[in-house]
Amino acid sequence: MRRDRFDQRLTIVLLVLLALAGCKREERRFRSSPAADARPGVVRVGELQPGPPTPGLVVANPFIKNAPAIADGQRLYTQMNCAGCHFHGGGGIGPPLMDDQWIYGSDPENIFSTIVEGRPNGMPSYRARLTDDQVWKIVAYVQSLGGLPDQSALPGRPDHLRAKDEGVPHYPTPPRSAPAEHP
């Protein structure tokens, strides 16, 4: 009898612990902390360097495992028209963001400085157009495109569901006339 009760309690404790494990990914930080504002210092964008290899400055992206922040990043990605060149990660006018080819480095601080500084031949600089916090959120989203973050942090359903229709009424497209057949 006593053993049964102990088992019951143990089960409850284990279930609560299991539930708590899910809390982290939904943690919302509304006010940015100084850590999130930490700008990377000098970021190396290439592999080559003289002398023995020196470890680079590693800046952890505070939002990498955070589902709401990744969803915010997705919203900003749309609002800042990143999709205009990179499309939804597949690339078009700009390079793709979901493969393993990174011209200027794939580390969070590399992506951060690419967004902030801009890059030659088309990537505009978002310096003074986005706050650091917002850039870090976009970084988190961009990294999620290639499956870099923990899959458990990916939002199953983005918080920001954008309406396809921006107020322009849909007109049914007229049926295309079949191409005239040449004899």
Added chain:
Amino acid sequence: MRGLHSALDAAGPQAGRIEDLWWIFFSVCTVVFLLVLTALLAAVLHSRREKERHRLPGPERNLTRAVGGATAVTVILLLGLLIASVTTGRAVGSPAPSNSLTLEVVGHQWWWEIHYEDPLPSRRFTTANEIHIPVGLPIRIKTRSSDVIHSFWVPSLHGKRDLIPGYPTETWLQADRPGVFRGQCAEFCGAQHANMALVVVAEPPAEFAAWRSAQLQTPPPPATALQQRGQAVFLAMPCPACHTIAGTSAGGRIGPDLTHLASRSTLAAGTLPNTTGHLAGWILDPQTQKPGNQMPAIALQADDLQALLAYLESLR
């Protein structure tokens, strides 16, 4: 019953009908409730006396006539209420008269974007969270949403109208007397749903025309040195990525249009009164005032902030 935000303080034809319907329901339901309680009380007292007389329970069906009568009355009353409700619904849902002024309301998380439409492009303008309308003129309101489902509701003027993404709808309303009426999002839309309000100012046609022509003006270039510096701060900070100020290079369409910010009575969709202190607090730390909203905190030096405030407050 007076109130800034009250469906029982009707100021328009549709709100008047909704208010009448509310009073019909309220009075009928009150009378029925009192009758039912009286019957219950009578039954309790009656059955006690009955029990004392004969100790054994009698046959069940000795109230057939009373129960049948009460059922008939209930059916008739419910039918009457149904007819009143359907009639009101039909009257309130009529299409907008042809002489109406058209404006478009777009719901965003968590604020309202308002476009005043006109056949003449130079007479169109955009504002946010504050609607001015002339008294006595029907206002056709086209609604849409840019993100999730919202609901446009100004209780003193009309019932609710849901804003469903990808599904533009329209309704119309009219104010019969001047006044300030508060509106509110009436469909849960996220963390700051409660702080998604708007103000409708109904004013005599002459005053409305004056307000409208003021809104159409491009604000004059900043007059003082402080305001000039404030404009430079505005343009150098992330502000123009989301906000528009006519006459400058700022043309973002993600956040509210700030061209005539100082003419509005509230900040952040009715969350804060539009005063210098609240504006400063909002720019520096919007996430404390309205956690979760899309405005990022802007880090500013004190003198830059003062210049920016002077500039924004000059946008009448």
